Amino acid sequence: MRKLLGVAALAAAFVAGPAAAQTEITVQYAIPDIFKDVQEEIAKQFMAANPNIKVKFTQPTKEYEDATQQVLRNAVTGQLPDVTFQGLNRQRILADRGIAQPLDPFIAAEKDWAKAGYDGALLTLGQVKGKQYGMGFSLSTPIIYFNADLVKKAGGDPDNFPKTWEGIFALARKINDPANKITGFHFDWDITGNWMWQALVFSNGGTMLTADEKKVAFDQPPGQKAIETLRLMITDGGMRDVSQATSLQDFVAGRLGIWAHSTSRLGGVTKQAQGVFNLRTATFPLGAGADSRLPAGGNVAMMLAKDPAKQKAAWEYIKFATGPVGATIMVKGTGYFPANAIPAKDPKMLGDFYAQNPNHRVAIGQLPSMTAWYAFPGENGLKITDVIKDHLQTVVNGSAKPADALKKMTSDTQALLPK
Amino acid sequence: MTAPAANDATPAERRAALALVSPAWLAFIVLLAGPTLAVFVLSLTDWQLGAPTMNFIGLGNYEQLFADRVFWKSFGNTAVYCLVTVPGSVFLGLGLALLIEGATFGRGFYRAAYFLPVTSTLIAMAVVWEFLLHPSVGLINIVLEQVGITGGDWLKNPSRALFTLAGIGIWQSAGLNMVLFMAGLKSIPADLYEAAEIDGAASAWERFRCVTWPMLGPATLFVTVVSGIRSFQVFDTVEVLTKGGPNKSTEVLLYTMYTEAFNFFRTGYGAAITVVFLVVVLALTLLQVKAGEKRTHYG
Numbered sequence: 068m069r070k071l072l073g074v075a076a077l078a079a080a081f082v083a084g085p086a087a088a089q090t091e092i093t094v095q096y097a098i099p100d101i102f103k104d105v106q107e108e109i110a111k112q113f114m115a116a117n118p119n120i121k122v123k124f125t126q127p128t129k130e131y132e133d134a135t136q137q138v139l140r141n142a143v144t145g146q147l148p149d150v151t152f153q154g155l156n157r158q159r160i161l162a163d164r165g166i167a168q169p170l171d172p173f174i175a176a177e178k179d180w181a182k183a184g185y186d187g188a189l190l191t192l193g194q195v196k197g198k199q200y201g202m203g204f205s206l207s208t209p210i211i212y213f214n215a216d217l218v219k220k221a222g223g224d225p226d227n228f229p230k231t232w233e234g235i236f237a238l239a240r241k242i243n244d245p246a247n248k249i250t251g252f253h254f255d256w257d258i259t260g261n262w263m264w265q266a267l268v269f270s271n272g273g274t275m276l277t278a279d280e281k282k283v284a285f286d287q288p289p290g291q292k293a294i295e296t297l298r299l300m301i302t303d304g305g306m307r308d309v310s311q312a313t314s315l316q317d318f319v320a321g322r323l324g325i326w327a328h329s330t331s332r333l334g335g336v337t338k339q340a341q342g343v344f345n346l347r348t349a350t351f352p353l354g355a356g357a358d359s360r361l362p363a364g365g366n367v368a369m370m371l372a373k374d375p376a377k378q379k380a381a382w383e384y385i386k387f388a389t390g391p392v393g394a395t396i397m398v399k400g401t402g403y404f405p406a407n408a409i410p411a412k413d414p415k416m417l418g419d420f421y422a423q424n425p426n427h428r429v430a431i432g433q434l435p436s437m438t439a440w441y442a443f444p445g446e447n448g449l450k451i452t453d454v455i456k457d458h459l460q461t462v463v464n465g466s467a468k469p470a471d472a473l474k475k476m477t478s479d480t481q482a483l484l485p486k
Numbered sequence: 487m488t489a490p491a492a493n494d495a496t497p498a499e500r501r502a503a504l505a506l507v508s509p510a511w512l513a514f515i516v517l518l519a520g521p522t523l524a525v526f527v528l529s530l531t532d533w534q535l536g537a538p539t540m541n542f543i544g545l546g547n548y549e550q551l552f553a554d555r556v557f558w559k560s561f562g563n564t565a566v567y568c569l570v571t572v573p574g575s576v577f578l579g580l581g582l583a584l585l586i587e588g589a590t591f592g593r594g595f596y597r598a599a600y601f602l603p604v605t606s607t608l609i610a611m612a613v614v615w616e617f618l619l620h621p622s623v624g625l626i627n628i629v630l631e632q633v634g635i636t637g638g639d640w641l642k643n644p645s646r647a648l649f650t651l652a653g654i655g656i657w658q659s660a661g662l663n664m665v666l667f668m669a670g671l672k673s674i675p676a677d678l679y680e681a682a683e684i685d686g687a688a689s690a691w692e693r694f695r696c697v698t699w700p701m702l703g704p705a706t707l708f709v710t711v712v713s714g715i716r717s718f719q720v721f722d723t724v725e726v727l728t729k730g731g732p733n734k735s736t737e738v739l740l741y742t743m744y745t746e747a748f749n750f751f752r753t754g755y756g757a758a759i760t761v762v763f764l765v766v767v768l769a770l771t772l773l774q775v776k777a778g779e780k781r782t783h784y785g
Binding site: 142165 | 532534535536537538622642644731732733734745746748749750751752
């Protein structure tokens with residue numbers, strides 16, 4: 068028996084031998100129903116190109132919230148993954164707690180960084196207080212999806228889609244057909260992190276807080292316009308008070324005419340709409356001209372590894388996943404766009420893809436208005452987003468007047484900000 | 487009871503006794519007392535999940551908690567949920583037990599049928615309920631439509647959502663209560679009924695009032711305490727079906743604790759809610775047991 072064990076141990080040592088020279092890194096990501104295939108393909112190609120690094124995935128989490136939660140728990144138990152993909156508005160939590168490693172030293176050590184394709188404006192989306200913590204992986208932006216068949220039937224022109232909310236609501240009223248269970252319009256106002264609320268305020272030229280982050284700024288005219296628009300969606304646009312799951316189901320079933328959502332679903336919805344209806348996209352209405360901004364959504368790759376050898380491997384992986392190869396895999400598999408400029412210019416990578424998929428190109432057109440997905444400061448940061456969501460709900464279900472809700476939302480938020 | 491005997495025990499016997507109780511004590515300390523103490527200590531700090539530092543802030547969390555609109559809303563909702571679910575499931579359980587005991591056939595089938603909700607996983611069942619309650623294609627509204635009633639949205643209507651959840655709570659726990667009552671019914675001696683009949687309790691209702699109900703006292707007390715604690719712990723249906731919404735109308739204590747500690751990462755604050763929760767459950771148990779000891783007839 069002992070002899071047998073000895074042989075087994077020897078065999079194990081022999082098998083493990085070559086692997087010992089490898090550095091193994093663990094990678095965590097969220098939303099497997101969008102990212103599983105993409106992440107696994109990237110890891111496969113990365114390991115083929117870097118045989119000395121082995122990539123292992125931890126169990127992916129369903130949502131961004133769980134991904135942050137898991138990292139924080141891992142920080143307590145000392146089992147942090149080396150690389151994590153986090154929602155853009157979650158970087159602040161990990162940076163403030165000192166869990167994420169700043170990437171500036173690694174960027175400084177790169178020789179040809181200027182040619183690596185990382186656009187300056189898009190890099191800022193991964194910065195917290197001036198330090199680079201995240202490298203943009205997959206970015207999204209709010210856009211308008213529409214069912215071109217329903218729009219045409221209602222007398223609209225899919226090639227000249229309205230550019231204002233008023234225009235969209237007028238069209239939605241014509242599409243609305245309760246007898247046939249067809250709704251004209253839906254706006255997923257309750258996307259996590261007040262993302263769509265930020266989109267409404269930013270697109271009207273406003274901000275969440277003042278520049279010093281001491282005072283609420285969404286009570287100013289842009290915010291007032293934003294909350295009125297939210298109410299008008301119900302009263303003028305015929306929007307129902309339903310959950311995101313319902314609006315998605317209705318849209319892919321061809322029972323919803325116009326749908327404001329993130330580009331993140333574009334890949335999946337395109338597949339589902341095939342053969343059901345003609346899917347088109349349009350730009351999100353911008354109410355303040357050149358001052359209009361839109362929040363970027365999506366996730367960034369962050370480094371959590373502390374060991375220098377693992378850090379080196381993790382950095383290689385982050386560069387690969389967010390670089391041209393990873394970006395190409397990611398864009399083709401999802402509706403997101405990359406934070407790297409190289410692939411869109413290269414016909415072999417994504418150039419042809421964008422030429423053939425105008426629905427995906429709309430998001431690229433919104434790039435100049437892109438700004439960060441705002442995360443509120445202080446220990447109550449996440450609670451504030453919940454408070455805002457509750458007040459927005461009162462506007463959507465009609466239990467509060469928009470102006471009153473905005474006033475309450477302002478005072479409640481102010482009370483939770485760091486003094 | 488046996489304290490004097492312990493004093494007479496030899497040192498060897500005492501050591502043996504200690505060794506014998508130690509596994510139970512160890513489990514109690516590691517699994518119950520320790521974590522409870524840790525939660526209490528955490529509730530006195532400003533610790534946030536994953537934060538490198540922790541400061542002792544005394545009763546700061548509790549002060550903030552008692553000034554928090556959401557906490558009181560959540561506390562009130564939990565109380566309303568209990569006040570609906572406990573009587574609902576206790577009386578439904580009792581009714582079912584009496585009907586099944588009185589049945590002449592199919593007892594085993596009915597017992598199993600009504601006990602099924604208890605054995606099923608509530609999370610999975612909540613998903614089934616979600617389909618049943620769907621505003622347009624759900625079975626409940628389709629049936630209501632047949633009789634000319636517009637069902638509306640059961641989970642998104644703020645004045646109705648909590649009661650919808652309470653209904654699911656009753657459905658889930660009535661079966662367990664039924665089984666407990668059946669055990670109680672079995673232990674009532676048949677001669678009491680004969681005696682009652684001779685004494686003039688002719689109707690079934692009279693027999694129930696004079697014999698069954700008083701004799702079920704201990705069972706009723708136990709069922710009520712258990713149902714009360716179970717409904718105070720409601721979480722699964724809220725998490726799956728409403729997430730505390732719309733507008734906190736179904737926010738319950740454990741859900742608030744969960745969001746504060748694991749969504750907002752305010753662990754110290756979440757610990758304070760847990761302490762409040764533990765105190766309430768303990769108080770409820772003690773109150774009911776004390777009250778019950780005086781009034782319950784232990785046949």
